[in-house]
Amino acid sequence: MTRIDFMQGNTACAEGALAAGCRFFGGYPITPSTEVAEHMAVKLPKLGGVFIQMEDEIAGIASVIGASWTGVRSMTATSGPGFSLMMENLGFAVMTETPCVVVNIQRGGPSTGQPTMSAQGDMLQCRFGSHGDYSIIALSPASVQEMYELTIRAFNLADRFRVPVFLMADEIIGHMRERIEIPDSVPREERRLLDKGTLPFHAGSDLVPGFPQFGKGYGVHVTGLTHDERGYPCTTSPSVHEELVKRLVAKVESARDEIADYRVTNPAAEVVFITYGSPARTVEQLIHDHPEAKIGHLRLRLVWPFCEKALGEFPDARVFLVPEQNLGQMAREIERHTSVPVVPLPKLGGALHTPGELEKAMEIWR
Amino acid sequence: MRHEVRFSGFGGQGIILSAVILGRAAVMYDGNYAVQTQVYGPEARGGASMSAVIIDDQPILYPKVTNPDIFVIMSQEGFEKYGVHAGEDAVMILDSSLVQSRPRCRYIEIPATREAKQTLGRDIVANIIMLGALVRTTGVVGEEAIEKAILDSVPKGTESLNLKAMKLGFELAKKEDIT
Numbered sequence: 231m232t233r234i235d236f237m238q239g240n241t242a243c244a245e246g247a248l249a250a251g252c253r254f255f256g257g258y259p260i261t262p263s264t265e266v267a268e269h270m271a272v273k274l275p276k277l278g279g280v281f282i283q284m285e286d287e288i289a290g291i292a293s294v295i296g297a298s299w300t301g302v303r304s305m306t307a308t309s310g311p312g313f314s315l316m317m318e319n320l321g322f323a324v325m326t327e328t329p330c331v332v333v334n335i336q337r338g339g340p341s342t343g344q345p346t347m348s349a350q351g352d353m354l355q356c357r358f359g360s361h362g363d364y365s366i367i368a369l370s371p372a373s374v375q376e377m378y379e380l381t382i383r384a385f386n387l388a389d390r391f392r393v394p395v396f397l398m399a400d401e402i403i404g405h406m407r408e409r410i411e412i413p414d415s416v417p418r419e420e421r422r423l424l425d426k427g428t429l430p431f432h433a434g435s436d437l438v439p440g441f442p443q444f445g446k447g448y449g450v451h452v453t454g455l456t457h458d459e460r461g462y463p464c465t466t467s468p469s470v471h472e473e474l475v476k477r478l479v480a481k482v483e484s485a486r487d488e489i490a491d492y493r494v495t496n497p498a499a500e501v502v503f504i505t506y507g508s509p510a511r512t513v514e515q516l517i518h519d520h521p522e523a524k525i526g527h528l529r530l531r532l533v534w535p536f537c538e539k540a541l542g543e544f545p546d547a548r549v550f551l552v553p554e555q556n557l558g559q560m561a562r563e564i565e566r567h568t569s570v571p572v573v574p575l576p577k578l579g580g581a582l583h584t585p586g587e588l589e590k591a592m593e594i595w596r
Numbered sequence: 597m598r599h600e601v602r603f604s605g606f607g608g609q610g611i612i613l614s615a616v617i618l619g620r621a622a623v624m625y626d627g628n629y630a631v632q633t634q635v636y637g638p639e640a641r642g643g644a645s646m647s648a649v650i651i652d653d654q655p656i657l658y659p660k661v662t663n664p665d666i667f668v669i670m671s672q673e674g675f676e677k678y679g680v681h682a683g684e685d686a687v688m689i690l691d692s693s694l695v696q697s698r699p700r701c702r703y704i705e706i707p708a709t710r711e712a713k714q715t716l717g718r719d720i721v722a723n724i725i726m727l728g729a730l731v732r733t734t735g736v737v738g739e740e741a742i743e744k745a746i747l748d749s750v751p752k753g754t755e756s757l758n759l760k761a762m763k764l765g766f767e768l769a770k771k772e773d774i775t
Contacts, residue, residue, distance in 0.1 A: 234623065234624065235623075235624070236616075236619055236620040236623040236624055236630065236632075402633075402659065405633070405634070406631055406632065406633045406659050407616060407619055407630075407631070407632040407633075408619075408623075408629070408630065408631045408632070408656065408659070409623045409629055409630065508659075511657055511658055511659055512658055514657040514658075515657040515658035518657055582658075582659075582660055584658075584660075584662070585658055
């Protein structure tokens with residue numbers, strides 16, 4: 231039996247995290263993500279979990295990384311400048327292969343920008359914001375229902391790939407309230423523990439090492455320095471560094487088709503919108519209002535790693551129109567993977583694209 | 597049956613809570629769909645606050661209100677900022693104790709803040725009087741649904757005060773004619 235509720239997106243995210251078994255939240259409140267922390271602060275202690283408000287976002291993500299090494303599903307939520315502050319330690323999470331979920335309810339930037347207004351300006355920052363080469367996974371919800379579902383998926387992906395997974399929502403989806411169906415049980419994919427006798431950073435064919443959980447009898451050194459399979463620093467060997475970084479990237483990138491998550495509408499269309507997050511809602515309205523126009527829509531629920539295979543779902547596409555609340559961040563990525571013209575439809579300032587605006591943009595190409 | 601309802605007043609009147617209660621009534625107790633949004637700003641106290649609810653028997657795609665057919669206005673500044681451009685087909689429920697202007701569309705005057713103070717002794721429930729008047733006037737959600745949603749949403753110990761406010765809203769709306 232599912233339960234119907236009327237819930238805010240940020241609350242649904244927190245509820246999804248709790249249903250996924252998250253029992254640690256460390257962070258620092260910031261608009262428009264604060265309700266995630268507030269809800270976790272109320273609920274976690276009652277479930278035997280820990281909520282801790284740290285002195286800033288740097289410490290917030292650091293606490294999440296530490297908690298994760300004890301085997302507990304751990305998360306933080308932030309926005310704007312808080313996300314920027316987390317970048318260095320996110321690189322540490324990547325290098326140490328620490329599963330964690332980072333929720334970003336995007337607001338207008340740069341800097342403190344527009345605290346209460348919607349944006350999608352951090353889509354490249356979540357992919358490339360820390361230094362060095364690496365790969366991560368990012369999901370983008372377009373409804374309160376998906377705030378719940380994709381938060382759960384984020385935990386499962388984080389544990390499977392031992393990588394930070396980002397829930398890249400926007401203020402519109404985070405703050406709106408709508409109908410949600412909450413299921414009795416949710417899918418759970420456990421973190422695979424390290425086989426005894428195996429070196430802690432030795433990976434098998436899936437490129438993901440078993441997890442030597444603190445307190446379970448493993449002796450393991452965890453460092454952000456380039457390390458060998460024992461976990462010991464090994465910072466001057468070109469081959470050790472190259473192999474490590476290539477594996478960190480490949481464990482995510484080689485799974486891009488398998489973990490791909492997108493929705494296709496009207497695959498025979500010539501004019502195709504590609505969206506993620508709140509602009510998807512505008513395109514869905516446009517399609518609903520003009521059923522005869524057979525407007526194509528590729529809606530990405532998993533944004534990184536970008537799944538180029540999804541573009542092939544529209545063999546007759548003459549143009550990909552990409553409405554985003556930024557100046558064309560994912561449009562740039564899409565362009566790399568297709569010979570079909572890609573047209574960014576940027577909108578800044580916090581307001582959602584209107585159906586009228588997208589209809590006008592579309593008419594040029596019909 | 598899509599309805600777009602816009603609430604406006606000053607921060608502290610419960611403008612946002614009103615919208616949340618209305619959306620909850622539609623989803624939880626009428627079995628419809630609803631999306632509630634609001635303007636987030638620094639208006640915790642004072643300033644013009646605005647929130648909105650879309651109610652439909654079909655899933656709601658575009659979540660923002662574009663052409664409200666129902667307005668609930670509880671301050672003069674709220675009227676000027678969010679009510680003055682109401683379309684001619686719209687209905688406005690206005691708190692006549694606080695709003696001096698009158699719209700071009702049909703409207704009903706509910707002296708909610710005055711009644712809350714004089715009849716119930718607490719001006720804090722003026723928004724619930726307005727909700728009662730809104731539901732009686734427009735039927736946008738059922739009267740039982742709004743009652744249950746109010747009980748879900750108000751602090752413990754204030755249930756009977758809020759239900760009195762809701763019923764007062766029903767009565768005030770019944771007595772008045774829509775102009």
